[in-house]
Amino acid sequence: MTIESQDDGEGRYLGDRRLSELMTVPVPPTTPEEQERHRIYCYLLLYLLNEHWNPYKYGCEGEYPWAEGTNARRSTYLGHNIAAIAVSPTGRIVDFDFNHNELFNSSAEHAEARLLRRLFALGKQFAERLDREYIEEEFNKMQSGIELDPTAGSETHHKWWYRSENTMSRTHFGRTLARITIYTSLESCAQCSGMMALGAVEKVVYLQADPGQNHIGAILFNLNGGNTAFKSPLPVPASEYGVAEYTALSHAYSKYLKQIQSSRVKSFYKMGDENILPSSSLTTFLCTSAAKKILQSAAYKFSREKEYPVGLPFPLGSRLQYGDWQPSPTALTNREVWGAAELFAQGTLRYGRRGTPHRS
Ligand SMILES: [Zn+2]
DSSP states (O other): OOOOEEEOSSOEEETTEEHHHHTOOOOOOOOHHHHHHHHHHHHHHHHHHHHHOOOOTTOSSSBOGGGTTOOOOOOOOOSOSOEEEEEOTTSOEEEEEEOOTTTTTOSOOOHHHHHHHHHHHHTHHHHTTSOHHHHHHHHHHHHTTOOOOTTSOHHHHHHHHHHHHHHSOGGGGGGTTTTOEEEESSOOOHHHHHHHHHHTOOEEEESSOOGGGTTHHHHHHHHSOTTOSOOOOEEEEGGGGTOTHHHHHHHHHHHHHHHTTSTTOOOSEEETTEEEOOOSOHHHHTTSHHHHHHHHHHHHHHHOGGGSOTTSOOOSGGGOTTTTOOSSTTSOOHHHHHHHHHHHHHHIIIIITTSOOOOO
C-alpha cells in the first residue's frame, strides 16, 4: 500500500484511513481488579516523581516564584520531572528511569528511551527476577513448540536465545520487550513510541496527555498492526484505570497556560537583572507548585495508606479491594504487587536516586 496524504473534503487521510480515526485508540474494557493493579504502578510512579521533584530549571541560585511554597531540596536540575517504570508480565517492577536531558545536554534523554535502552541491555538480568514456576511454564511451552515469552527466567531465556541463534534471524530482538508494560508520567513522544515499537512493548500507560505529541502513540498503534513488521504498544491514559491525577494534571496545565497569558504574569526565574518569563512548555509547568501539589497528594495516597481519610475513594494499600486477584497462576497478586511497589520505592530512593539501581 502506498501511504500518501489526501483530502476528500471530509477530512485528511493517510493511505486509506482517515487521520481522525488514526489518532484515537479505543481502550478494551478492563475489570475493576485489573484497574486496581494498574493504579498501584501509577501511584508508585507519582510517588517517585514527587520524591525527586526539582523546580530549579535554571540552576540552584535565584528565585522561582512559580515554585513558592514547595520545599524541594536545592539541587542541580538533571532533567525534567518525567519518569517511567517497566513492569513484567507477572507483575514484577523491572526498572525505572527519569528524563536526563540536562545532564547529557540532549533533548533525547527521555525517561522511556533511557529505560528501554537499559531493558534491552539487561536481557537476562531482569529475566532472572521472575519466578521459578513461570520459568517452568515457559519451558514447557518451548518444548511443545509454543512461542515463548522472552522475558521469562534465565534458564528458559538461555535456551530461547540458543534456539534463536540457530533457527531465527537476528531480528528476533524485535520481540524482546513483548509483554512488558511501560508506565510513563507523560504521554510518549515519537522517539520513545518508536523505540517501544522496535521492542514490541505491549502497553504504555501515561499519567498526563502531552498535546505537543500529536497522538503519535495512537497513530503508530493503528498503523503498526496486522502484518506490519513492528507492533506498537496500546496507549492507555491512566484515567482509564481510575487515576484521578490524570485529569487533575491536565486541568492544572490548562490553567497554567491561561495564567501565563496575563499581562502581569510573574517571572518564572529571577536572578539579579535576569528575568525569565514562564513558557508554555509542559516541562516548565511541571516545575510549578501547582504540579507539585498534585504529585504530593498522590504520593500521600501511595505511602500513607493506613492513615488515608475514610470516605475518600481509596486507591491502594491495606484496603485493597482485590488484594488476592492475580491475572495468571504464576503472576503476583495485587497485594504482592503493592508490597513489591513499596519495596521498590524504598530501594530506588536509597540506591537508585533518579536512575536505575541496577549495577550491570
Ligand atoms: Zn520521548
